[in-house]
Amino acid sequence: MTQLVQQVLDRRKELDEKTSAIRRKLQTYPDGKLICTRNGRYIKWYHSDGRIQTYIPKKKREYAEQLAEKKYWTLRLNELVREQKATEAYLRHYEVELLSSTADPSELFLTDSPASGELLTGIQSDNSQTIQEWLNSPYQQNEKYPEQLIHKTAGGIYVRSKSESLIALLLHMHGIPFRYECELQLGEIAVYPDFTIMHPKTEKIYYWEHFGLIDDSSYVRSAMAKQQNYIANGIIPTIQLITTYETKANPLDTETVEKTIERYFK
Structure with missing residues (x-):
């Protein structure tokens, strides 16, 4: 255990x-x-x-x-x-x-x-009033492929994969406020990060993207383009942008998520 x-x-x-x-x-x-x-x-x-x-x-x-x-x-x-x-x-x-x-x-x-x-x-x-208001405020979510939202999380929302469900659960357990697939405007392009997170102490905003099909070459190209778009708009991996990855042989595990949360939010 x-x-x-x-x-x-x-x-x-x-x-x-x-x-x-x-x-x-x-x-x-x-x-x-x-x-x-x-x-x-x-x-x-x-x-x-x-x-x-x-x-x-x-x-x-x-x-x-x-x-x-x-x-x-x-x-x-x-x-x-x-x-x-x-x-x-x-x-x-x-x-x-x-x-x-x-x-x-x-x-x-x-x-x-x-x-x-x-x-x-x-x-x-x-939690501060700023965090409470941020959590309780409505936001524009990703409306594409709603049929893929099949995994229910601790907060009562639905996500698209078991790995996202794990991330949501551990964020919830650690008291880290987040939004799921909240619209973010990058120039003229609207994107939907997997998780938009407000740091519970500093109240700074972070984005967490989980890339779950790294075995797939076309998926990797799309993931790289997504990261380049973030960088072009001043959102830098390892600073404001958190990224995790998995393959079929190496799925996302609790230790990785725990250490990531510890690194950024503790």
């Missing part, structure tokens, strides 16, 4: 405990959910039972706070459950048998509206 697999097993056990604790916590909150609206600089809170919205006056702020916290913990639980499933898939990929375990999740970023977030005074995120 590799050190990484043992870490995943240990962290998966922690995740079982965390999801159980959150489920118990959710039982203590009132029914329904919070709806926030903004009119200029004024914010109004409403309780919704799924059919009717009832205004919550400012004097009942504590009630609104409970509903906001309920929303936060519900989102967090959903994230942990998704990562649990992804971790199980990862362990199955490496043929590790589990009896009882779970993985420690990466940080859940607040995905509710700023109006709801204003009520979460007791909950802090380890």
